[in-house]
Amino acid sequence: MIDVRALAESEFRASQDLFRRALLRKPANDEDWARVRGCLEVGRVLGAFDGGELVGTARATSNELAVPGGRVAAGAVTGVGVRADRTRRGVLRELMRVQFDDVRQRGEPVAMLHASEATIYERFGYGVASRHRKVELERARVAFRDDAPRGGQVRVLDRKAADPLLPEIYRRCAVDRAGWIGRDEPWWSGFWQYLGEDVLVAVHTGEDGVDDGFAVYGPNHGERGTALDVHDLKGADATAVAQLWRFLLGVDLVDRVVGHVRPLDEPLEWWVTDRRQCRVTEVEDDLWVRLVDVLAALRARTYGAAEPVVVEVRDAFLPDNEGGYRIGPDGVERSADEPQLRLDVSALAALYLGDQLASTLVAAGRIEVRDPAAVAAADRLFATLETPWCGTGF
Numbered sequence: 028m029i030d031v032r033a034l035a036e037s038e039f040r041a042s043q044d045l046f047r048r049a050l051l052r053k054p055a056n057d058e059d060w061a062r063v064r065g066c067l068e069v070g071r072v073l074g075a076f077d078g079g080e081l082v083g084t085a086r087a088t089s090n091e092l093a094v095p096g097g098r099v100a101a102g103a104v105t106g107v108g109v110r111a112d113r114t115r116r117g118v119l120r121e122l123m124r125v126q127f128d129d130v131r132q133r134g135e136p137v138a139m140l141h142a143s144e145a146t147i148y149e150r151f152g153y154g155v156a157s158r159h160r161k162v163e164l165e166r167a168r169v170a171f172r173d174d175a176p177r178g179g180q181v182r183v184l185d186r187k188a189a190d191p192l193l194p195e196i197y198r199r200c201a202v203d204r205a206g207w208i209g210r211d212e213p214w215w216s217g218f219w220q221y222l223g224e225d226v227l228v229a230v231h232t233g234e235d236g237v238d239d240g241f242a243v244y245g246p247n248h249g250e251r252g253t254a255l256d257v258h259d260l261k262g263a264d265a266t267a268v269a270q271l272w273r274f275l276l277g278v279d280l281v282d283r284v285v286g287h288v289r290p291l292d293e294p295l296e297w298w299v300t301d302r303r304q305c306r307v308t309e310v311e312d313d314l315w316v317r318l319v320d321v322l323a324a325l326r327a328r329t330y331g332a333a334e335p336v337v338v339e340v341r342d343a344f345l346p347d348n349e350g351g352y353r354i355g356p357d358g359v360e361r362s363a364d365e366p367q368l369r370l371d372v373s374a375l376a377a378l379y380l381g382d383q384l385a386s387t388l389v390a391a392g393r394i395e396v397r398d399p400a401a402v403a404a405a406d407r408l409f410a411t412l413e414t415p416w417c418g419t420g421f
């Protein structure tokens with residue numbers, strides 16, 4: 028019998044050690060623990076017990092998620108692990124059940140996570156809501172086109188000088204892209220600690236004198252020469268982003284610049300003279316989203332101009348979400364009308380931020396079509412101009 032409860036603060040470190048062991052890592056040293064401790068919220072660190080022994084853990088922090096046309100309160104789930112001698116006995120299933128109850132009670136319509144494996148979370152109703160890519164550019168072969176955006180100034184700062192500036196610039200860079208999440212002070216200190224001392228920061232200042240973008244990067248010396256790893260790069264507009272890339276590609280003694288966790292629609296290949304030099308070496312799932320309260324989550328976003336569509340949602344794990352929803356530009360209601368489309372809540376997550384078109388999920392067999400006219404309408408309702416992108420690990 029598995030018993031899941033919120034852990035007392037005195038139990039937090041044991042749960043973190045269990046999580047790290049589950050990820051095949053050593054328990055945290057005191058310095059790492061102090062950093063992690065700053066991220067933990069009392070009441071949101073769950074422990075699963077079997078016969079009084081801690082055998083699994085999962086935690087969440089209170090955050091928000093940008094959705095098309097708005098923001099929604101979201102539980103950011105992380106620290107999920109089950110002791111290796113107790114896996115595949117339903118421990119995670121119990122943790123997920125209790126965590127979703129808690130997320131709902133806190134009035135968060137959505138839970139979100141980054142997954143260690145793509146095979147774990149769909150059964151609990153999560154779906155891939157955004158993706159990211161990795162890009163590599165051979166510095167010697169890359170030149171910016173004359174028509175690429177240009178303007179403002181880039182200055183280099185060391186980490187300490189950048190520390191107080193970046194949270195504010197990050198907020199300024201949120202613009203309207205779905206997938207953005209908040210970064211609090213413990214997040215930033217964890218980020219700096221994770222990257223260590225050998226990173227630099229470039230800050231872009233716009234023509235108006237306001238800092239509106241940054242890149243966090245560091246050298247990586249390997250068999251293929253020296254790469255600049257770009258760990259984080261955000262800009263309030265295309266000029267800030269292009270100017271930061273231009274700067275990075277101009278740093279001396281560097282063979283390659285590697286952008287990690289970049290948005291799929293970043294127009295890098297359009298900015299350079301030889302687009303083949305912008306090599307996309309990975310496309311991966313970024314944010315997994317779970318619509319815990321489907322009605323509230325659907326109501327948190329706006330929709331494109333199209334006829335409303337009645338969608339039947341299946342949700343085996345949280346069955347009170349099951350049923351029909353009428354989704355249109357004027358809002359979302361529960362509906363008892365004949366459904367035009369049927370889909371699982373995990374497939375709805377793939378539509379939610381605009382990552383996938385309904386027609387793609389129809390072709391994938393993930394949406395059952397009762398009324399073919401509804402497919403094009405659903406495409407127009409859910410589509411967004413920018414691809415969703417989170418780009419923030421947690």
Ligand SMILES: CC(=O)SCCNC(=O)CCNC(=O)[C@H](O)C(C)(C)COP(=O)(O)OP(=O)(O)OC[C@H]1O[C@@H](n2cnc3c(N)ncnc32)[C@H](O)[C@@H]1OP(=O)(O)O
Binds near residue numbers: 083106118121142
């Ligand atoms: C957000 C994050 O923190 S991501 C980090 C996740 N943690 C890790 O990857 C650490 C290593 N792995 C683990 O600790 C565990 O294997 C966990 C947490 C992934 C799964 O815990 P378990 O207690 O074994 O899961 P549980 O027994 O509840 O499984 C429920 C279902 O998921 C399936 N499942 C669980 N883990 C996996 C997996 N890694 N791959 C495929 N299927 C899985 C089970 O087979 C079971 O399927 P069923 O519903 O058809 O019976």
